[in-house]
Amino acid sequence: MLLGVNIDHIAVLREARKINDPNPLDALGVCKLANADQITIHLREDRRHIHDDDAKKIIQSSTLPVNLECSINEQIIDIVCKLKPQRATLVPENREEVTTEGGLDLETNYKKIENAIKKLQENEIEVSLFIDPCKKMIELSSKLNVEWVELHTGRFANIYAMLHSNLINSHHSIKELELPRCELNKLLKESRKEIKKAANKAVELDLKVAAGHGLNYQNVKKISSIKSISELNIGQSIIARSVYTGLYQAILDMKELIK
Numbered sequence: 001m002l003l004g005v006n007i008d009h010i011a012v013l014r015e016a017r018k019i020n021d022p023n024p025l026d027a028l029g030v031c032k033l034a035n036a037d038q039i040t041i042h043l044r045e046d047r048r049h050i051h052d053d054d055a056k057k058i059i060q061s062s063t064l065p066v067n068l069e070c071s072i073n074e075q076i077i078d079i080v081c082k083l084k085p086q087r088a089t090l091v092p093e094n095r096e097e098v099t100t101e102g103g104l105d106l107e108t109n110y111k112k113i114e115n116a117i118k119k120l121q122e123n124e125i126e127v128s129l130f131i132d133p134c135k136k137m138i139e140l141s142s143k144l145n146v147e148w149v150e151l152h153t154g155r156f157a158n159i160y161a162m163l164h165s166n167l168i169n170s171h172h173s174i175k176e177l178e179l180p181r182c183e184l185n186k187l188l189k190e191s192r193k194e195i196k197k198a199a200n201k202a203v204e205l206d207l208k209v210a211a212g213h214g215l216n217y218q219n220v221k222k223i224s225s226i227k228s229i230s231e232l233n234i235g236q237s238i239i240a241r242s243v244y245t246g247l248y249q250a251i252l253d254m255k256e257l258i259k
């Protein structure tokens with residue numbers, strides 16, 4: 001299982017002070033040393049963390065492949081074509097969101113996405129689509145002729161978190177907890193099954209499959225055990241742990257869990 005480390009969250013910390021420390025560029029050597037397989041960054045339209053200059057320097061200096069996540073906005077696509085990362089992952093962006101809320105709607109935006117893919121592929125950038133784990137989106141991805149899909153694991157991660165915070169609040173009587181916990185367990189199983197089914201379908205259609213969003217040290221094994229997924233992109237939980245353990249150890253711990 002390959003690991004892409006999303007280093008946006010280092011820039012989030014920098015932006016809290018609007019200074020130049022910590023510099024996400026400094027993470028490249030540590031990621032390489034800890035055997036990460038890829039660097040993932042997201043050049044958001046509002047530049048809330050990674051800036052154009054970061055992306056440029058990261059792509060120029062990284063010895064690991066760089067997966068640049070971006071919206072389908074035409075100006076952004078033109079910037080990405082100039083930056084030339086190994087891969088561009090097209091994601092939906094909503095100005096008010098705290099983080100990416102769902103997968104790209106390939107049906108509504110088909111023409112715009114098709115144009116973006118064409119431009120990127122003409123610039124020898126492989127393309128991935130960040131989509132919800134459903135058959136329709138996989139089939140449309142195949143029709144759009146991309147190399148990769150990345151399955152959004154946010155819903156799975158949210159159900160997992162709800163289930164486990166219920167466990168922590170165990171001062172409620174077991175009876176009260178029984179029904180919601182059963183339902184949450186069922187939902188979690190269904191959500192994993194949905195991801196597995198979508199990943200299998202994608203492989204069947206010759207797409208390479210990544211997954212990510214909200215994965216952490218507790219929930220990751222349920223996803224990394226799906227054989228048709230070959231790569232996970234993980235950011236928030238790795239950078240959060242690195243505050244206490246250092247980035248090198250945080251990546252090693254994650255690699256150990258998903259190997």
Ligand SMILES: CC(=O)[C@@H](O)[C@H](O)COP(=O)(O)O
Binds near residue numbers: 044091099130
């Ligand atoms: C598409 C995706 O899941 C990541 O890029 C994630 O969005 C990074 O964190 P932010 O949402 O904080 O930009």
Ligand SMILES: NCC(=O)COP(=O)(O)O
Binds near residue numbers: 214
């Ligand atoms: N595409 C998902 C990603 O890059 C990392 O998401 P998260 O782990 O920061 O939630």
